[in-house]
Amino acid sequence: MGKSGKKPRESHRQGRGRRTSHFGDEGGDDLPSSAYDAPPPHHEDSSDDYDDGTNDATAGYEREEDADAGEQDQWGAGSMPSKFHLYQLSVQSPKGDISYLQKFFLMYVGGRVPIHLQEDFCGTALLSTEWIRTDARRTAIGLDLDLESIEWCLENNLSKIGADGYSRMLLFHGNVLQPKEARLVKQRFNDLLQGLHVNSGNGSSGSNSCEQSGLANLKCIANSTMSEAALPGRDIICAFNYSCCCLHSRKDLVLYFRHAFSALSKRGGIFVMDVYGGTSSERKLRLQRKFPSFTYFWEQEEFDIISRQTRISLHFQAGKKQMLRHAFTYHWRLWSIPEIKDCLEEAGFESIHVWIREMPNTQSSGNAKEYNANRDVKYEESQRFNQGDAWNAYVVGVANI
Structure with a gap:
């Protein structure tokens, strides 16, 4: 994510995201990507102190529930959980995404x-x-402009896999x-024993090989x-x-797609992105989900119909008085599916497929505190x-079929 004052081409996230380091105080740094396509919430009876009279709803979308109640309850009263931890619990569902990624690959390739996976805008x-955790043969490459989120991953996510995980993920x-x-x-990490050194015979994007092994190979790759x-x-x-909504111009979107195309295996590969839309995406909107230890809010603050740009903010509330406002703020360009398809074709992709599902009506919940998607509705x-x-x-x- 680009820092304040950098040119658009220097940032693959043109909308600046604000960071708060503790509850109730706002900061000014950029943060990783976010979404309101979240798994169904745990139900909890509690009062909502973040109420401005707007229509409340939970973003309870189809992805499976990855949030572990034990993890959510690991912080004590008055403590301040990491913004990244809250984000992962409330927004992401990697098992559901991986299930679809495998399905798409087997269908089209x-x-x-x-x-071999590459996660762009990886946060x-x-x-x-x-x-990599679910199959010892797998490798992964992550790419992001926000160094803080990458280092948080090394210390909190990848550390749970162990040395073998370090050797298969860069x-x-x-x-x-x-x-x-x-x-x-x-x-x-002291238990990091070796770097990833994979034969690129299935179509490598690299030009140079680090021929040594063990710690010497790690030193070579680290530079x-x-x-x-x-x-x-x-x-x-x-x-x-x-995350592709962070790219505001068609020129940049095509350029990004071309880089993705060139990195895919010559034996065939797929590029997959997600996008949201509907009439509710083009107006002010606030969605809410409750977890056992916190509440997550997605807020659409504005939408410009001429530029199709919007500002999205994520807030978290832990308990009744600990409020983390604007933990993540994004300035997005909401791309339409026809625009995305045209850009992918221009970048060289041979076929494009759209998998879509209708979400619950955001205006039908009245003042209800819980708003859930029908989990039987699939993409x-x-x-x-x-x-x-x-x-x-x-x-x-x-690509390359």
Whole structure:
């Protein structure tokens, strides 16, 4: 994510996100991506102190519930959980995403099991961590411009996998519009024994190989840019949590798609992104979900119909008085599906597929405190879809088939 004052091309997240380091106080740094496509909440009876009279609803979307109540209750009364931890519990569902990624790959590429993943706009790289955790053959590459979130991943997510996980996952600090210049983030752990050194025979985007092994290989790779490291051609590249909306111009969106296309395996690969829309996405809106230990708020503060730009803020409330306002704030350009398809085609993708599902009507809940999606409604591949109040979609680009 770009820092304040940098040029648009220097930031793959043009909308500045504000960071607060503690409850009730606002900061000014950028943060990783966010979304309101969240798993169904745990039900809890508690009062809502963050009430401005607007229509409240939970963003209880179809993805499976990954939030662990034990983790949510691990902080004591009055303590301040990490903003990244709250974000992962309330927004992300890596198991559900991985299930769809595997399905898309087998449907549109097939012939082998996907092994090599790249997660762009990775933030805390929770998806990449889950990817390598569930299969010892897998590797993952994460890329993000926010160094703080990457380091948080190393200390809190990847550390749970152990040395084997470190050897199969690389995190790069850099811009998705200039990925070859991204630098590998040094992994600061005593139990890190070796770096990732994978044969690039299935279509590598790297130009140089670190031939040594063990700690010597780690030292070599730790000083590498993405273009210098020997990386395998990726089977899957994904950009989730609506992160492509951080790119405001068509030129940048096509450029990003071209970089993704060139990094995919020559044996065939897929690029997958998510996008949301509907009439509710083009007006002021506040959605709410309750967890056992905190409440999560998604707030659409404005929408410009000419530029199609919007400002999204995420807030968290722990208890009745601990409020983390504007923990994440984004300035997004809300792309339409036809625009995305055109840009993917221009970037070289051979076929594009849209998987979409209708979301619950955000205006039908009245003053209800809980607003849940129907978990029986699944994403389906669609050629046509009538506009509604709210929808969510995966867009899949297929390459080298």
